[in-house]
Amino acid sequence: MYITTTIPYVNARPHLGHALELVQADVLARHHRRRGEPVRFQTGTDDNSLKNVLAAEAAGVPVRELVDRNAAAFEGLRGPLDLSFDSFIRTSAHPGHRPGVERVWRATAHDLYTRHYEGLYCVGCEQFYPQGPCPDGHEAPLQPVSEVNWFFRLSRYRDALLDLIGGGRLRVEPAARRNEVLAFLRAGLDDISVSRSAARARGWGIPVPGDPGQVVYVWWDALANYVTALGGGDYERWWEREARKVHLVGKGVIRFHAVYWPAMLLSAGLPLPTAIFVHDYLTADGRKISKSSGNAADPVTLVDAYGVDAVRWWLLREVPRVGDADFTEARLVARADQDLAGGLGNLVSRVAVMVGRFLDGHVPPAGEPLAEVAEPVHEALEDFDFRRAAGAVWRLVAEANKFVELTRPWQQDTAGRERSLGTLVHACRALAVQLEPFLPTAAARVAAAVGGTRLSRSEPLFPRLGEGRAP
Numbered sequence: 001m002y003i004t005t006t007i008p009y010v011n012a013r014p015h016l017g018h019a020l021e022l023v024q025a026d027v028l029a030r031h032h033r034r035r036g037e038p039v040r041f042q043t044g045t046d047d048n049s050l051k052n053v054l055a056a057e058a059a060g061v062p063v064r065e066l067v068d069r070n071a072a073a074f075e076g077l078r079g080p081l082d083l084s085f086d087s088f089i090r091t092s093a094h095p096g097h098r099p100g101v102e103r104v105w106r107a108t109a110h111d112l113y114t115r116h117y118e119g120l121y122c123v124g125c126e127q128f129y130p131q132g133p134c135p136d137g138h139e140a141p142l143q144p145v146s147e148v149n150w151f152f153r154l155s156r157y158r159d160a161l162l163d164l165i166g167g168g169r170l171r172v173e174p175a176a177r178r179n180e181v182l183a184f185l186r187a188g189l190d191d192i193s194v195s196r197s198a199a200r201a202r203g204w205g206i207p208v209p210g211d212p213g214q215v216v217y218v219w220w221d222a223l224a225n226y227v228t229a230l231g232g233g234d235y236e237r238w239w240e241r242e243a244r245k246v247h248l249v250g251k252g253v254i255r256f257h258a259v260y261w262p263a264m265l266l267s268a269g270l271p272l273p274t275a276i277f278v279h280d281y282l283t284a285d286g287r288k289i290s291k292s293s294g295n296a297a298d299p300v301t302l303v304d305a306y307g308v309d310a311v312r313w314w315l316l317r318e319v320p321r322v323g324d325a326d327f328t329e330a331r332l333v334a335r336a337d338q339d340l341a342g343g344l345g346n347l348v349s350r351v352a353v354m355v356g357r358f359l360d361g362h363v364p365p366a367g368e369p370l371a372e373v374a375e376p377v378h379e380a381l382e383d384f385d386f387r388r389a390a391g392a393v394w395r396l397v398a399e400a401n402k403f404v405e406l407t408r409p410w411q412q413d414t415a416g417r418e419r420s421l422g423t424l425v426h427a428c429r430a431l432a433v434q435l436e437p438f439l440p441t442a443a444a445r446v447a448a449a450v451g452g453t454r455l456s457r458s459e460p461l462f463p464r465l466g467e468g469r470a471p
């Protein structure tokens with residue numbers, strides 16, 4: 001499976017919304033890897049956005065400096081968030097990107113033409129609108145633009161896209177998002193501008209092949225990353241031959257991914273992705289998280305304060321498949337204390353203590369499994385329902401804790417204790433396996449605590465976060 005995230009523009013440091021998409025993609029990648037499937041998980045940054053240029057001007061630093069610094073912050077999420085991406089593409093630095101964009105451009109030449117264009121451009125969205133204000137809420141007034149641009153015959157691909165998406169060959173999930181795309185297609189497609197004057201772009205970006213006065217529209221440039229980052233034999237392996245190619249995207253960029261990108265590929269005669277999963281947005285303390293609004297929850301700060309398990313767990317266990325989710329530190333702490341310190345940590349430590357006290361640490365033979373977890377997790381992840389998948393793992397924690405209360409091994413005879421503790425050790429080991437895609441470091445700690453043939457009393461697996469700690 002080839003799994004990609006969108007590549008964010010780098011006018012500022014990453015926020016929790018980026019962490020959400022990266023962690024979701026990471027869960028998919030880890031899940032499919034452990035099933036023995038070949039996986040390529042790719043992310044990166046959109047360095048060529050005009051927004052980066054304007055942010056650098058506002059900050060009074062060279063564009064290259066700002067882009068390098070912020071792109072490094074995105075790539076640097078890997079350690080703190082326990083991400084397992086195989087490839088990180090920076091569109092201004094990857095050696096294959098510019099030639100790749102030029103190849104896609106040339107392959108679509110039969111659908112490209114020049115036209116004088118007048119329109120209102122939102123730099124926040126990097127797109128034109130017929131009138132202001134920006135429907136996405138950007139406050140800066142739209143810029144009137146009048147110039148000769150290259151246009152792409154998007155209108156030509158309307159019927160083919162209706163067919164592909166309506167017929168399910170290109171899956172768009174959840175269903176409401178698919179319907180949104182279909183409604184957009186049914187309303188008809190206009191051709192789109194796919195270049196801008198190099199002067200307006202301040203010379204930043206990829207020049208249009210054969211027309212150096214224009215640079216390639218940043219969305220065209222950015223979308224191409226899904227194929228341009230595949231150098232050498234990787235392109236054939238992961239784009240031509242791979243049966244499952246999944247893009248994870250936010251709801252704000254659905255049109256680019258479900259309409260423009262497949263149309264570009266159809267025009268170029270290239271294979272299409274197979275699925276697009278659209279997540280909604282996070283708010284923080286009830287407000288939109290954005291890089292410029294100043295309330296951005298910084299994922300690295302959160303990991304420093306609460307640990308990676310608590311941050312990943314909140315993103316996976318609390319964010320619904322459909323609908324926005326509101327982040328607060330209080331919710332993160334409550335969820336971690338209830339589930340991790342309370343539910344899982346408590347279970348593992350009770351089991352280890354009882355095996356130590358009653359069986360002198362000797363692990364009894366594995367007993368009956370308590371709840372089937374692997375299949376419900378897999379089914380939920382096939383639906384891109386991360387919360388349901390995390391919930392399926394959690395059922396086993398709940399069942400095992402219930403089992404302790406029900407059997408009360410401390411009141412049983414020796415044979416009864418051995419049976420009960422055998423079941424519980426088995427459940428804890430199954431949890432270590434099932435948790436790995438969601439909480440890789442916690443899973444390793446659980447595995448260490450209940451692995452081997454002799455158990456000893458272990459340190460608490462998870463700290464209590466709510467007790468007098470503040471970031």
Ligand SMILES: [Zn+2]
Pocket residue numbers: 122123124125126134135136137138
């Ligand atoms: Zn806008």
